[in-house]
Amino acid sequence: xxxxxxxVMYPRPTDVxxxxxxxxxxxxxxAMEKIKGVIKFAATKVxxxxxxxxxxxxxxxxxxxxxxxxxxxxxxxxxxQEAVAHAFKIxxxxxxxxxxxxxxTKTF
Numbered sequence: 640x641x642x643x644x645x646x647v648m649y650p651r652p653t654d655v656x657x658x659x660x661x662x663x664x665x666x667x668x669x670a671m672e673k674i675k676g677v678i679k680f681a682a683t684k685v686x687x688x689x690x691x692x693x694x695x696x697x698x699x700x701x702x703x704x705x706x707x708x709x710x711x712x713x714x715x716x717x718x719x720q721e722a723v724a725h726a727f728k729i730x731x732x733x734x735x736x737x738x739x740x741x742x743x744t745k746t747f
Contacts, residue, residue: 650732673718679703
């Protein structure tokens with residue numbers, strides 16, 4: 640079964656401590672309250688690259704929806720628009736990259 644997910648990739652912030660505080664204490668609670676239709680959320684902190692260089696992204700958030708229609712309904716809501724605006728506001732290293740993907744998962 641496939642799921643739809645939104646992937647939000649935040650570039651390395653100008654002030655990591657300030658970003659972490661805003662992300663953990665403001666953004667995640669805001670997103671959890673305002674974004675309707677999400678069935679799963681994953682937050683990833685990128686810590687390294689295989690060659691030891693600085694990763695281009697600092698945080699990656701994945702928001703899962705049961706269908707494209709559920710995502711479209713969510714995006715049309717004022718609450719989701721507020722959360723998206725906040726994501727761009729706290730991203731001090733440049734605007735986040737946002738992708739929409741269809742994911743198929745197999746368990747082995």
